[in-house]
Amino acid sequence: MKKILQPEDWGLRVSQDGELMVGGYSAVALAREYGTPLHVVNEARLRETAEDFRQSVETLYPGKTSVHYAYKCNSVPAVLQVIRSAGLKAEVMSSFELNLALHAGHKGEEIVVNGPCKTDDFLRECLENQVRLIVVDSLDELAALNKICLAEDKDADILFRVNPDYTPRGMNQGAATGSRKGCAFGLDLKGGEVTAGFDLLEEMKRVHFLGFHFHIGTGIRDPKDYSRALRCLGPLLDSTRSAGLTITIMDVGGGFASMTTRELTSRELLVYQGIERLPSSLGKATDITFKDFTREVSNTISRYFPENGLPELLYEPGRGIVSPNQFLLLTVHRVKDRPGLRKWLITDGGLGTVTLPTFYEYHEVFLCNDVRRPRTEKVNIVGPVCFASDVVYRNKLMPQVRPDDVLAIMDSGAYFTALESSFGFARPAIVSVSDQGHRLIRRAEVFEDMVCRDLLNQSVKTKEV
Amino acid sequence: MKKILQPEDWGLRVSQDGELMVGGYSAVALAREYGTPLHVVNEARLRETAEDFRQSVETLYPGKTSVHYAYKCNSVPAVLQVIRSAGLKAEVMSSFELNLALHAGHKGEEIVVNGPCKTDDFLRECLENQVRLIVVDSLDELAALNKICLAEDKDADILFRVNPDYTPRGMNQGAATGSRKGCAFGLDLKGGEVTAGFDLLEEMKRVHFLGFHFHIGTGIRDPKDYSRALRCLGPLLDSTRSAGLTITIMDVGGGFASMTTRELTSRELLVYQGIERLPSSLGKATDITFKDFTREVSNTISRYFPENGLPELLYEPGRGIVSPNQFLLLTVHRVKDRPGLRKWLITDGGLGTVTLPTFYEYHEVFLCNDVRRPRTEKVNIVGPVCFASDVVYRNKLMPQVRPDDVLAIMDSGAYFTALESSFGFARPAIVSVSDQGHRLIRRAEVFEDMVCRDLLNQSVKTKEV
Structure with missing residues (x-):
């Protein structure tokens, strides 16, 4: 097996500008259009x-x-x-x-x-x-x-x-x-x-x-x-x-x-x-x-x-x-470089979004805006929550990444969505891309969704249940 | 610290019949009234x-x-x-x-x-x-x-x-x-x-x-x-x-x-x-x-x-x-006894409901319908999903448990609800109990909630995003 897989292994391609492309559309452009975190289904x-x-x-x-x-x-x-x-x-x-x-x-x-x-x-x-x-x-x-x-x-x-x-x-x-x-x-x-x-x-x-x-x-x-x-x-x-x-x-x-x-x-x-x-x-x-x-x-x-x-x-x-036909786009919002230690990439999708699979599975991660940039450093990729376990991957070999860069966590089709939670942040949208174009198949969660089951003024029952 | 904590350590008590009681109400009765899995907040x-x-x-x-x-x-x-x-x-x-x-x-x-x-x-x-x-x-x-x-x-x-x-x-x-x-x-x-x-x-x-x-x-x-x-x-x-x-x-x-x-x-x-x-x-x-x-x-x-x-x-x-003032009630639906190996308690709340905390935290578990039954065997407690990681605890010292018994996973107040997912099953209700009585503060998820963000007939966009 190849040491590092290429987008072609998922039926994707790289544009002349080095961008990750799915069915004719740029992953970065999809991220900008729909917002991240974003799951993309390769329909x-x-x-x-x-x-x-x-x-x-x-x-x-x-x-x-x-x-x-x-x-x-x-x-x-x-x-x-x-x-x-x-x-x-x-x-x-x-x-x-x-x-x-x-x-x-x-x-x-x-x-x-x-x-x-x-x-x-x-x-x-x-x-x-x-x-x-x-x-x-x-x-x-x-x-x-x-x-x-x-x-x-x-x-x-x-x-x-x-x-x-x-x-x-x-x-x-x-x-x-x-x-x-x-x-x-x-x-x-x-x-x-x-x-x-x-x-x-x-x-x-x-x-x-x-x-x-x-x-x-x-x-x-x-x-x-x-x-x-x-x-x-x-x-x-x-x-x-x-x-x-x-x-x-x-x-x-x-x-x-x-x-x-x-x-x-x-x-x-x-x-x-x-x-x-x-x-x-x-x-x-x-x-x-x-x-x-x-x-x-x-x-x-x-x-x-x-x-x-x-x-x-x-x-x-x-x-x-399902696993290989969906990937998860995350935006890197901050990069922290600590002398003598690994860099931290702080993204908008951590524990609540990548969920359990990255605990026990090895997934490829691409830098969507420049897939070909050489992988030169091992970094830690984390999520947006003040929670030390809010981790995507520790010690992952990656290219140099800057704020606003977009990452694709590959093979997000199995168990990612099934296990996701609203851990302080709205659950992400899912977009499907085919030769015909792209369409939203699940909208992102909004505040009203997140509190729709909450009841603040329910009357108190006193009967001995 | 005590080896096994008692309900009193959480301000709960045990009835004369040996049932776990919260603010005057039986945990088992709450489980029957509201269904399980059920979080109970000790208000x-x-x-x-x-x-x-x-x-x-x-x-x-x-x-x-x-x-x-x-x-x-x-x-x-x-x-x-x-x-x-x-x-x-x-x-x-x-x-x-x-x-x-x-x-x-x-x-x-x-x-x-x-x-x-x-x-x-x-x-x-x-x-x-x-x-x-x-x-x-x-x-x-x-x-x-x-x-x-x-x-x-x-x-x-x-x-x-x-x-x-x-x-x-x-x-x-x-x-x-x-x-x-x-x-x-x-x-x-x-x-x-x-x-x-x-x-x-x-x-x-x-x-x-x-x-x-x-x-x-x-x-x-x-x-x-x-x-x-x-x-x-x-x-x-x-x-x-x-x-x-x-x-x-x-x-x-x-x-x-x-x-x-x-x-x-x-x-x-x-x-x-x-x-x-x-x-x-x-x-x-x-x-x-x-x-x-x-x-x-x-x-x-x-x-x-x-x-x-x-x-x-x-x-x-x-x-x-929050941690000590909420607990999670689960019903044991099946018990599997395998000769020479640990028993399995199959409950309605696994990975999606107990979420990450039981991976890295030690929580007490009570048998609500008979708290005083002596702890005589080490068992595995699992959830309802066909997924080998759907585990509550492996190797937990417990009393003999039978189908329809109700377990309380103590200290479910921190991160359990925050990290829960709809992993094939509806997310649970939450009930609050006080001296005044009990009231539903979050209703259980229903099918309509679970698909409300899904869009099946969204028109396809073709513009180069």
């Missing part, structure tokens, strides 16, 4: 990425396939609209996301529900809207679902989420979704919960088992990690069939890396937090594509099933679709 | 705490004093109203916070402006509203302010924020606001920026120097840390007076610990992130009060000034006022 490329994923899956797997985009990653309605137009369906975890999917135009049959905390109210809402599948995460949930199905006189198709206890090498704890020690997700394969689930199922008339789901992490760069995880599930697939059950669906989750960003490994994370040392490059892996991933998965799945008994293959990608 | 105690702070300062310092509450810590309007009614003024860092303070009824003369990223627009807004003081954070800002004062034909009273390069022992980087290496704040004392600031000031007719501000961190438990920091500023105070300038105001910032929670030290932070080991107690310090802090500060300040030349003493407390 055409987002659609292409989503289509590329869907087509890879359809082309490389001999059976039926479905791609359900993971809403939690980025649930901006206009972004969802683009993804839906590329033929992807929805994966949701909450009432909010279910309603977003319905508003986006999805029918219940295009919606998969997956999450560790489906309350009884939410399960009822899922049944009412006839969602396609409920991915059962725990035995308690299975029992609750059965009870609700009977009470509401409704049927539910389910998958069992299985925790395979497989963690890709080096993956940090905050990204490892398939570890029985590291996270809460799924029925514990090693602890016997899947077998217990089948026992419970035997008594259930309205809950129908269709197959399995597993998810092993996020930012995965090695396609073989999926086959390794599947190997952990092999005996379960055999015993399920031996028991006379049909596996109609295999849902292999998501977690595919964006090729332009990277989750830090556990070791890198501790080193960064301890001595502020970011990795100097994105790693040693060669570039891989969705085709490489889906080829590996397709081949492996095929190996575990007879040709005439291939299950439908479900995917739940999130990060890989 | 009477919040007012007492704020009054206690103000009175400590007034009583123990022989000169004039002012207490400006730091809005960034918790800017919920009803909370601000209580703090204002206790006689505290406002410290703001952004246009949003300035407008909040004005809406809360503060006049400009009661508002101090402090922050590392005051844009020119914001500085203009501050002048328009005749704020009392602008705390200048950088030389660039001083120059910008002067230019604006001249252009707008207005005067500005300022303090210099000085970075003393003093970090209390063990304090982690994310809390150390007075370190020249660790954070961006203030004019660099060691690098000569304060002297350079005075040189610039000489030419300025509309910008008036009134004194100094410093801030050394958050969660400070040792009053002597303030005198140690002041010692770093001693020579500056002398040279300022030698140059014929009067120091009218000394602003010693905030950072006073809440006695019921604690920021982890750098070492504890790495240990927790590396091997999930939380400290087993709150530390060895004995209980201290605001009086202990303000006595130390008053004595030290008095030592640096002649009796007839005492400056006005300004404080900017945040955490110490």
Whole structure:
């Protein structure tokens, strides 16, 4: 992998004047027009990425396939609209996301529900809207679902989420979704919960088992990690069939890396937090594509099933679709140069706007007004809040930057918007850029938004609640 | 300090049935009435705490004093109203916070402006509203302010924020606001920026120097840390007076610990992130009060000034006022018991709701429906999102917990609400409880709130912005 990526790696280009350009428009001009912080969605490329994923899956797997985009990653309605137009369906975890999917135009049959905390109210809402599948995460949930199905006189198709206890090498704890020690997700394969689930199922008339789901992490760069995880599930697939059950669906989750960003490994994370040392490059892996991933998965799945008994293959990608097709523009307002120490770039987007991802991910940062200026110094980039943790990056290799320069934090499509807060400042606008032009898809927060839930003269209740 | 604190340490009590009670109301009943996640503000105690702070300062310092509450810590309007009614003024860092303070009824003369990223627009807004003081954070800002004062034909009273390069022992980087290496704040004392600031000031007719501000961190438990920091500023105070300038105001910032929670030290932070080991107690310090802090500060300040030349003493407390007087109720929806490993408690409030504080702070957690149940096991407490980082606490010593039990995460008053996000779920309601009863002060977010800034049919602009 290249040490420093170039705008072309995101489908962007650099103008003759050295400015970062997206779909024919200057990033700096967009920043001036709409104000910063500003998220910019590269709309055409987002659609292409989503289509590329869907087509890879359809082309490389001999059976039926479905791609359900993971809403939690980025649930901006206009972004969802683009993804839906590329033929992807929805994966949701909450009432909010279910309603977003319905508003986006999805029918219940295009919606998969997956999450560790489906309350009884939410399960009822899922049944009412006839969602396609409920991915059962725990035995308690299975029992609750059965009870609700009977009470509401409704049927539910389910998958069992299985925790395979497989963690890709080096993956940090905050990204490892398939570890029985590291996270809460799924029925514990090693602890016997899947077998217990089948026992419970035997008594259930309205809950129908269709197959399995597993998810092993996020930012995965090695396609073989999926086959390794599947190997952990092999005996379960055999015993399920031996028991006379049909596996109609295999849902292999998501977690595919964006090729332009990277989750830090556990070791890198501790080193960064301890001595502020970011990795100097994105790693040693060669570039891989969705085709490489889906080829590996397709081949492996095929190996575990007879040709005439291939299950439908479900995917739940999130990060890989949205991450690389959005970036965040920040204005540098002050630069502080302290003799003998690193410079500080004080920007209008810190902890509240870049949120958690820059804690454990390595993102490229461009100087939009002069992309080619050589990177000569390591600096600290911080936000606007009097709060020592209000940090974008410490110890980042950058060109010389001056006040009013505009930075692009690349790959802001995954989890940035989802996790942003109004930490003393309004949440930013989002602009979408395509060949047709640019348009505001989410306006910036204003004072009235920020206090609209506040009630100052509510009468006091005295009843013993 | 006690190993495990009791509800009485927060002015709460336990009913005969073992339930956590606040101002005569059961926390569990509040959770059922308003739904969870739910923040509960202990209104009477919040007012007492704020009054206690103000009175400590007034009583123990022989000169004039002012207490400006730091809005960034918790800017919920009803909370601000209580703090204002206790006689505290406002410290703001952004246009949003300035407008909040004005809406809360503060006049400009009661508002101090402090922050590392005051844009020119914001500085203009501050002048328009005749704020009392602008705390200048950088030389660039001083120059910008002067230019604006001249252009707008207005005067500005300022303090210099000085970075003393003093970090209390063990304090982690994310809390150390007075370190020249660790954070961006203030004019660099060691690098000569304060002297350079005075040189610039000489030419300025509309910008008036009134004194100094410093801030050394958050969660400070040792009053002597303030005198140690002041010692770093001693020579500056002398040279300022030698140059014929009067120091009218000394602003010693905030950072006073809440006695019921604690920021982890750098070492504890790495240990927790590396091997999930939380400290087993709150530390060895004995209980201290605001009086202990303000006595130390008053004595030290008095030592640096002649009796007839005492400056006005300004404080900017945040955490110490709000942190202990709010707690967060979560419902445990599922419990997962994995043979040989820790249990998982799956709650409705994770990363989006407890936000950053539980990453680097040690908070007590109570089982509200049975506070006295003995703590017998270490568990992982997580949130509702399919996201491996959606964690409240790993490895927390807890009683046996069952589904539908309600947990109270104590000390949620500082930064929890400020940093919360709508991560797939609606942001929670806030209820205030006093002797008069309970009232909703912020309603929970609903779907319409969550999409109100989204624009799906905005026309595309094609002009070359």
